[in-house]
Amino acid sequence: MGIKRETGRAGASVYRSMRWKGLRLAAKRRDGWACVQCGAQGARLDVDHIRPIRTHPELAFELANLQTLCVTHHSEKTKRELQRRTETGPERLAWRIFTRELTSNPLRPLIELEI
Template sequence: TDIESASRQSASPEIDPQKEGHIPIIKYCGGCRDLIPKDGPPRCPSCTTKQNRESDFYSTRERAFYGKKGWKKARLVQLQEEPLCRLCSEQGNVTPAQVVDHIVPIRNGGSPFDKNNLQSLCKPHHNQKTARELNEMKRERSKNAKVH
């Protein structure tokens, strides 16, 4: 059927434009794995925006920290000791934690390995907290830019 053939085509990362119907060549987004035009950027607009926000937010040094063995071990221990999202638990919900968050960001003087500065969060709560921190950082930058 037409539906079956369309779903087979959309599941394929590349489609031949020479065939009838000229479907553009596509590839998987490097972030979310959605299908996007092959001749475009490596990520869909949503993932590109997210990547740009994160690259503005995290310095190269900070990104490198999260790839190091010491952090990976601390993260694993934290998730074993606190496997549920702390903020969901405070609201009476049970949600597995996926992210270990620094309560006080390292860039603001927070201790990177102090258990009292770590909390387990689900992705939505971590994303909300990160967005708030990013907005605060932008406000500070614009306030400092106006002063100078």
């Protein structure tokens, strides 16, 4: 039980815990209820793990590893992290070159199909 759920989203069990809810509040209070990057205030603030739970599970409950971000900056950071992960490794690189060729020359796969 639980194994399939755990693989769905890194740290899902952390986010469900009471401990996290208290810690999230402490982080927002420390950051003055504002995004640390742009200073946006309001209800739509996320608490982000500076070092992701996926790679640093031991820092999941470390207040020093938390920062308050607005939804925009949080999703930007998450996107960057996912990109960094896919940019490593020769297979990924080959795939990226392949897809870039496809998008820069959209007629090519059609021509190959016709042959």
